[in-house]
Amino acid sequence: MEPGRLWALAMNTTRARILRDVAAPGPPELVMRAEHRRLQGLVGAAAQPPAIAEADPLAADRRDFVVQVIQLLETHRLASDFDRLALFAAPALLGELRAGMPARLDATVVARVPRTLVEMPGDALLDAMRSELDV
Incomplete structure (x- = not known):
């Protein structure tokens, strides 16, 4: 891979791990976890149905989490914390x-x-990221 600060994101629908400077020794890492706000709202308000029911609260929570991860990455990109980014996730999540x-x-x-x-x-x-990225 070409030179520059390489960050890598490993993500599923509930957890994101961002490894900063993958080529450098040691794993300085940022971790995010989804909050499941909509699902918790449905469980907590079982006795009183919400005025506008979410069709799929899990999908909505997943979309919110993807947006949060993207916002965090964009903030760090704007701060010039990395030059290159690698994404590791299931195909649908990559999309x-x-x-x-x-x-x-x-x-x-x-x-x-x-x-x-x-x-x-x-x-x-x-090790898995470095192997996949040839760094």
Whole structure:
């Protein structure tokens, strides 16, 4: 891969792990977890149905989480914290990420890998990413 600060995102529908500077030693990592606000709202308000029911609260929570992750990445891109970005997620989630990314953030993406690595322990995750990205 070409030089520059490479960040990598491993994500599923409820958890995102962002490894900063994948080529450098050690795994400095940011972790985000989905809050499931809509699903919790339905469970908490079982006795009193909401005025406007969400057709699929899990899908809505997933969309919200994707937006939060994209916003975090865009904030760091604007701060020039990374030059290149690799994405590791299930194919459907990769599609959602691509569809929601601003053009300038999408331009930093050097790899979209259809693998779900988010549950791997730190060192194994870093090794798998490095192997996939040849760094």
